Amino acid sequence: MDLNPYVDDLQHRLAVAAELGGDEALDLARRLSAPLDAATRLVLLEALSAAAGEITAELAPGSVDVRLRGRDPEFVVTAAATTTFEPASDLSAAAALPAAVPLDEAAATSRTTLRLPDQLKAQVEQAAARDGVSVNTWLVRAIAAAVAPAPGQRPTDTRPAEGDANRVTGWVR
Template sequence: MDLTPYVDNLRHELAVAAEAGGDDARALAERLTAPLESAARLTLLNALSAAMGEVTRDLAPGSVDVRLRGLDPEFVVTPPPAPEPFTDTREPVAAPAAPTPPPPPADADDGAVARINFRLPAHLKARAEDAAAAEGLSVNAWLVRAVSTALDGGERAAPPARGKDSGGRGFTGWVR
């Protein structure tokens, strides 16, 4: 995503506002625009990171990471692993009809995300970080996927396909 048009628009708006103040205000605005460019980019990155954090909460166990490529952010979407279909190789046997299961309780998975404190020995944390980095995921996304896989009892899904340019050279995390 190219942030230049947004930064240029901010610079233009500052120049228009300075026009009303005369030559001194215009000169001051011109001196301020260069240092403000990096502050404006950082503020936009903070806003994008916060927005992607909200998207990730709704997408769990998938995730959306904001990576910085040069001066511009790039969004990396990691979809949740697709469950593998069950194939029964046994010969079918007529079974009595199972009763209809009761509806799930009202507090069942409604897509909301809960925050927990998770204490992990340092050696396991390092291994989890290495495994997440090897798959191009954040540690949180990797842990959510691992817990989901463990609870579902299914095979671990293949890691998502990565673009030819990604090559593990990206950065993930939050900017403050």
């Protein structure tokens, strides 16, 4: 995206406004135009980044990123996966979960807020109804199946190593 037309337009508007103040004001406006170029571009980039963040929140799980190519911003749109989510086939381990991963129904539980795109929520509700369980039960089974080690794979130890009590590992988006 070429920012030059926007920066040039702002400089032109500054010059037009300065003409009202006479020759001295017009000269000052011309001298200020060059240093304001970088500041104007930075403000425009911040606005574009904020807009991309808002669009990403609406597109989840897709995203929009703003990247710089030289002095010009470039939008990179990552669409959501085009494959459809078929819970019955993709999470077949979730259906067989009671045999594979015993869940202690009497164990303490925690409440977690989960935000899902409306389309995914509808698919989860359909899958839960198809399996004859509640959405909560279906999600617990799916999560348990996803975190269960694959057959033949040793479980990973998630405890921090001694002396690493303040270390945090993981990933962010």
